[in-house]
Amino acid sequence: MSDRNPQTRAFELSNLPAAVQRVGRDLVDAGYSVFTVGPCLRDLIAGVRPPHFDLSTSASLAAMTSLLPDAVLIDSRHEKLTIPTPAGPVDLAPFHAGPRIEDDLAHRDFTINAMAYEADRKELLDPYDGRADLADGLLRAVRSARDRFEEDPMRALRAVRLAATRGWKLDPEVESALECTRKRLAKTPSEPVRRELNAILLSAGVAMALDQLERSGITASLAPNAIPGSGAVVERLPPDLELRLTGWLRGTNPRRVLQRLRFSSSIIHRVESLMRLHPVSSRLDPSSRSAMIRLAKTTGPLDLDALIALEEAELEVTGAGSIHSRDVLSGLREAMDKLRVSNDAASGRKRLVISGADVMKQLDCQPGPRIGRALAYLGERVAVDPALNSPDGLRELLCEWADTGGENGC
Numbered sequence: 001m002s003d004r005n006p007q008t009r010a011f012e013l014s015n016l017p018a019a020v021q022r023v024g025r026d027l028v029d030a031g032y033s034v035f036t037v038g039p040c041l042r043d044l045i046a047g048v049r050p051p052h053f054d055l056s057t058s059a060s061l062a063a064m065t066s067l068l069p070d071a072v073l074i075d076s077r078h079e080k081l082t083i084p085t086p087a088g089p090v091d092l093a094p095f096h097a098g099p100r101i102e103d104d105l106a107h108r109d110f111t112i113n114a115m116a117y118e119a120d121r122k123e124l125l126d127p128y129d130g131r132a133d134l135a136d137g138l139l140r141a142v143r144s145a146r147d148r149f150e151e152d153p154m155r156a157l158r159a160v161r162l163a164a165t166r167g168w169k170l171d172p173e174v175e176s177a178l179e180c181t182r183k184r185l186a187k188t189p190s191e192p193v194r195r196e197l198n199a200i201l202l203s204a205g206v207a208m209a210l211d212q213l214e215r216s217g218i219t220a221s222l223a224p225n226a227i228p229g230s231g232a233v234v235e236r237l238p239p240d241l242e243l244r245l246t247g248w249l250r251g252t253n254p255r256r257v258l259q260r261l262r263f264s265s266s267i268i269h270r271v272e273s274l275m276r277l278h279p280v281s282s283r284l285d286p287s288s289r290s291a292m293i294r295l296a297k298t299t300g301p302l303d304l305d306a307l308i309a310l311e312e313a314e315l316e317v318t319g320a321g322s323i324h325s326r327d328v329l330s331g332l333r334e335a336m337d338k339l340r341v342s343n344d345a346a347s348g349r350k351r352l353v354i355s356g357a358d359v360m361k362q363l364d365c366q367p368g369p370r371i372g373r374a375l376a377y378l379g380e381r382v383a384v385d386p387a388l389n390s391p392d393g394l395r396e397l398l399c400e401w402a403d404t405g406g407e408n409g410c
Contacts, residue, residue, distance in 0.1 A: 011124035013117050015044055017087035020053045021119050024092075026067045028120050032059040035101050035116035035125070042112045046134060052089045056104060056116065060094055068092070102127060106142065109155045110162075110174075114142045137168045145177035153181035153188055157196040160212050164205035170212070178216035186221040190262040193222070197261070201244040207231035210248065222261075227251040229317070236313035238368065242270040243306040246278070247313065273303065279314070280307040281328035292328075292335035302369050304336055351386070352378055354394050362398050377401050 016036060024034035034057045040050035057064065061079040064071060071081035071092065080093040097103040101116050102125070108114035111130035118125070133140050139159050141148045149156050156178045163170050185193065200209045210231030213219045219226050227250045234247040245267070249257055254275055258268045277283070277299065284291055296304050308329050315325065352375065359374050360367065381397055382389045388397060 007127045008123050008125045010122060011117070012122045013041075013044055013119065013124075015047070015049075016117070016119060017053075017085070019085040019087040020055075020090055023068070023083050023085060023090045024055055024057070024119070027057055027059050027064065030059070030063070030067055032057050032063065033101065033118070034059075034120070035118055037101075037104075037116045038108075038113055041115055041117055042130070042134060044117075045115070045131060050088070052091065053087070055090060055092045056101060057092060057094055058099070058101075064092055064094070101125065107148075107151065108142050109148050109152070109158065111140045111142055137166075138171060139163060139168050139174055140171040141174050141177070145171070145173045146180055149177050149181050153184040154192050154196070156181040156216075156218070157185065157193065157200075160209045161196045161199050161203070163212075164200050164203040164209035167205060175212065175216075178212065178218065182217040182221040185218055190260065194261045194263065197222075198241060201234065201248065202239050202241060206244070207235035210234060223249055223252050223257050225251045225253075232317045233310075233313045236316060237309055238306075239366075240306060240368070242267055243274065243310065246271050246274040246306075247310055250275070250278075270303070274306055274310070277303075277307055279311045279325070280304075280332065281311060281325040284328050284332070292331050296332065296335045301336055301372070304332060308332055308336075351382060351389060352394065353389055354378075354391055358391075359398065362395060363402065374398060374401060 013036070020036070027034050034055055036044070036053065037056045038054040040053045043050040059067070061081075064081055065073075068081065068083060071083045074080055074082045074091070075093075078093055078096070080091055082089050082091045084090075095101060095104050097107050105114045105116060105125070105127060110133075111128040112134045113130070114126075114128050115130045116125040117123070124131070128140075128142050139162055159170060159174055159178070162168055200206060200213075203209065208231065210219070211229075213222075214226075214228060214231070226248060230248050230250065233250075234244050237243050237247050245258070245263075246254070249271065254271050255268055258271060280295075284295065299307070311325065311329060356367075356371050356375060359365075359371050359378075363370070363374065365371060378394055378397055378401075382394075388394065
């Protein structure tokens with residue numbers, strides 16, 4: 001055990017890849033300290049394989065550049081380099097807050113991210129009991145939550161996102177400090193805000209997360225006039241980003257909100273289109289089946305599914321809704337089913353010898369629009385060449401479809 005610091009303990013991180021350790025070897029041999037730090041260390045301790053790795057060192061940028069000729073400068077302001085390895089990219093940066101690693105850890109966001117591991121000595125530095133908080137699933141700020149959020153308001157959204165995606169609890173001090181960031185978040189660069197919001201909206205914990213953003217006033221700053229209690233509606237929607245944005249942004253000017261956050265024009269267009277047609281039941285007479293079929297053809301199955309899901313979620317949350325609304329939604333589902341049958345007959349999908357479940361298994365996907373598009377592609381190919389309609393033939397077509405960029409992921 002090291003006597004450098006009483007909060008340093010003997011600890012062997014057995015799942016730290018050798019390729020990552022080799023990156024720091026030249027720096028250690030030259031007399032510099034090298035530590036694995038941040039979220040990657042947190043995940044390694046939790047037994048989760050991180051997508052990339054972060055090393056912090058006492059070496060200067062000049063020393064790192066000299067000793068690591070394969071490193072590429074990716075952030076001149078923070079003097080950060082990166083090196084590709086078989087285990088994933090490894091980012092390196094010098095200590096910034098002082099001459100010791102402890103100085104940097106004192107300005108980390110949460111205790112679970114304020115640990116440092118020295119692989120050469122097999123020692124873990126944990127000055128704020130982050131390992132215990134990690135075991136408890138607790139997000140606690142380093143020293144003062146308000147001070148950490150004042151340093152970087154994005155930490156507030158990060159806290160909400162980690163709670164939503166990992167199921168961790170927010171320390172009461174962290175939750176009460178969220179409010180101090182609301183005005184500054186509205187002026188923060190759009191890309192990191194958008195990235196955190198996307199993760200929150202697609203998470204299993206979206207209802208709790210949106211409620212926290214609402215209580216703290218962050219929602220009022222980012223999406224003025226959003227309907228209160230939207231989290232309960234959004235959590236009932238399929239994990240479709242545009243649909244969940246629509247559920248969250250009801251009552252707002254969605255174009256203004258989404259443009260300020262620099263969402264793509266295609267996302268803005270679909271959210272506006274869904275918002276314009278919602279609630280879809282108000283537009284139709286439940287006795288007019290032909291009108292329903294026309295709407296199904298005009299809107300398309302994907303968007304009509306989304307509109308029905310949104311209105312049904314609202315009805316479930318509010319407990320309100322007229323018989324008219326429920327009749328229209330039921331009629332729309334029936335019209336949509338007829339449209340799908342018609343499309344299936346035209347595309348040959350009914351003749352396929354594999355099912356949607358088979359497609360999901362091969363593509364490693366959950367149910368969603370991608371599966372429908374894959375089946376439509378197979379149906380089109382089989383309609384042209386029925387000899388392809390065998391399990392092996394269809395599996396080969398699916399591989400071809402995915403490998404040639406037919407889709408960009410689930």
